[in-house]
Structure formats: structure tokens, C-alpha cells
Amino acid sequence: MTNELYSHFHPDEHRFVDKAQEWVRRAAEQHAVKRTDFLDPRQAFIVQSLVNRSGDVGLRFDGGYAQAERKRAILTPVYRDADAEDADIGLLAVTSDDARLSQLDHGDYLGSLLGVGIKRDKIGDIHVGPDYCHCLIANEIIDFVRLNLQQVHRVHVYTETLPLDRLRPIVPALEEMNLTVASxxxxxxxxxVYRLSRAKVLQPIKSGRCKINWKPEEDPSKPLKEGDVVSFQGFGRFRLLEVEGETKKGRIRLKIGKFV
Incomplete structure (x- = not known):
């Protein structure tokens, strides 16, 4: 890959860019169909960018439902219809007789799924309801997960596979807060947002523990804009919902939505 193309991506992304470029090359030159694992929105953007540069590859994304955040990509030779290729996504339902199920959160389910020995890339969106959890999972491993996932955070659970049209998605809740900032x-x-001193966030940002719109960002002075989604490792995610103007003292009023 040319240095010019690398310059568009963060160094931490170069390995994925190389992998995605190989998918594109094989689809264009070897007429191969590639179904990827689940990609986050930044990875999907990279794949889309590389396909756009090629012009000889068909592409579609599918996460199992229209509003999915994590999606599989299907890359095909340009003469094949990518929409006709199956994304191979299954729906795993997790339930329990234990009332403590209602206390479990996204992290509990994700940790237990990874605990059975699968990679994060094989798991799509996870929807946690009051008495169930619906997990989008790559079909090639869903039976393995169904047989081996028996406990989530010390709660005994039952699992079954369901048709995708039985999915009950949960829209992520945003806890709104208002801030005034100098910049x-x-x-x-x-x-x-996280009520930490500036000193305590500087080093984590510089060491790559912060992402803006799923892209690693190591510059503490990077300005945010409306719509940006920021993830700070160990603390969660928030979205800058609105820049509401300035106060009389010249500070900036913001509306923030924390994912809960």
C-alpha cells in the first residue's frame, strides 16, 4: 500500500487497512466473495473507502437489522450482486428463571460470551432487555455458543437460536447532561463528562485509550463537533448532542448524551 493511502489512517489502523485492502484485491482480481466478521463503524468506513477507490468491487453491510451498529461486510466481484449474498448472522436469545437477570448489563453478557472462547469480532450488537438478552452472532459459531454459554455473571441462563425477525432491539438510552466549557x-x-481532573485524562488519551467516532485519537487538543461519539476506555461512551452557544462570560454551552 502506498504511503499516501496510509496517511489517511491512524497507525493503529494500518494492520486492518492491509487486511481490508487484500479483501478488495481478491474480490477484484480473483473474483472471490468475502464475508467479514462484524466490523465497528470505523472499520466499515475504512472498507467502504477502499472499495470506492477500487471501483471493481460490490459491497454491502448487514448487521442483522436496519439500525445495527456492528455489521458484517460482503465484498463481491463487481458483476455479482452483493445483496444476494447471505450475511450469515444468527440470533441468540438468553433468558433465565433467576430474577437477577434483570440486573445484568451489556458488559456482563459480552464478558460471558468472550469467556466461552470466541473472538469479539464474531459478535454483533447485543440487546439487553429486562428479562432477556438478544445477541447477534456469526452463524458459523452460534451453535457452539448456544451449547457453551450456561452462566452470565453467576446467573444460570438458557439459550436458544431464533429467526432474525424475532429480534427485539433495545435503543441505547442517553442520559443528558449540560456543561459549560472553555473550549x-x-x-x-x-x-x-466523567468528573476527572485534566491531568487524569491526558495520559490515557495520549496512550490511545480514547476514540472519536471509533477512530483512535491521541491529541488531547482535538476539537469536538456536534454528533461526535467519544469512547473513553474504562468509562464508557458519550455523544456531543449540541453546541448551544456562548455564555455571557464567553464559555461554550454543550448538551451531552452519555450512553447508559
Whole structure:
């Protein structure tokens, strides 16, 4: 890959870019069909960018339902209809007789899924309801997961596979908060959202523990804009919902939505 193309991506992304470029090359030159694992939105953007540069490859994304965040990509030779290829996504339902199921969260389910020995890339979106969890999972491993997932955070569970049209998606809740900040700098907003000192967020940002729109960001002074989704490792995610203007003292009013 040319250095010019690498310059568009963060160094931590170069390995994935190489892999995606090989998918594109094989679809264009060897007429191969590639179905990827689940991609986050940033990875999907990279694949789309590389396909756009090629022009000889068909592409579609599918996460099992229309609003999916994590999706599988299907790359095909340009003469094949990517829409006709199956994304091979299954739906795993998790339930329990134990009332403590209602206390489990996304992290509990994800940790237990990974605990049976599968990779994160094989898992799509996870929807946690009050008395169930619906997990989108790559079909090639869903039976393995169904047989081996017996407990989630010390709660005994039952699993079954369901048709995708039985999915009951949960829209992520946003806890809104209002802030006034001196600037739109990443470090200042992160420190205010999570009530940490500026000093405590600087090093984690510089060491790659922060992402903006799923892209690693190591510059604490990076300005945020409306719509940006920020993830701070160990603390969660938030979205900058609105820049509401300035106060009389010249500070900037923001509306933030924390994912809960």
C-alpha cells in the first residue's frame, strides 16, 4: 500500500487497512466473495473507502437489522450482486428463571460470551432487555455458543437460536447532561463528562485509550463537533448532542448524551 493511502489512517489502523485492502484485491482480481466478521463503524468506513477507490468491487453491510451498529461486510466481484449474498448472522436469545437477570448489563453478557472462547469480532450488537438478552452472532459459531454459554455473571441462563425477525432491539438510552466549557478540546470535555481532573485524562488519551467516532485519537487538543461519539476506555461512551452557544462570560454551552 502506498504511503499516501496510509496517511489517511491512524497507525493503529494500518494492520486492518492491509487486511481490508487484500479483501478488495481478491474480490477484484480473483473474483472471490468475502464475508467479514462484524466490523465497528470505523472499520466499515475504512472498507467502504477502499472499495470506492477500487471501483471493481460490490459491497454491502448487514448487521442483522436496519439500525445495527456492528455489521458484517460482503465484498463481491463487481458483476455479482452483493445483496444476494447471505450475511450469515444468527440470533441468540438468553433468558433465565433467576430474577437477577434483570440486573445484568451489556458488559456482563459480552464478558460471558468472550469467556466461552470466541473472538469479539464474531459478535454483533447485543440487546439487553429486562428479562432477556438478544445477541447477534456469526452463524458459523452460534451453535457452539448456544451449547457453551450456561452462566452470565453467576446467573444460570438458557439459550436458544431464533429467526432474525424475532429480534427485539433495545435503543441505547442517553442520559443528558449540560456543561459549560472553555473550549471544544477533547481533554476538557472528557474530564468534565466523567468528573476527572485534566491531568487524569491526558495520559490515557495520549496512550490511545480514547476514540472519536471509533477512530483512535491521541491529541488531547482535538476539537469536538456536534454528533461526535467519544469512547473513553474504562468509562464508557458519550455523544456531543449540541453546541448551544456562548455564555455571557464567553464559555461554550454543550448538551451531552452519555450512553447508559
Amino acid at each position: 471544544l478540546r477533547l481533554d476538557g470535555i472528557v474530564s468534565d
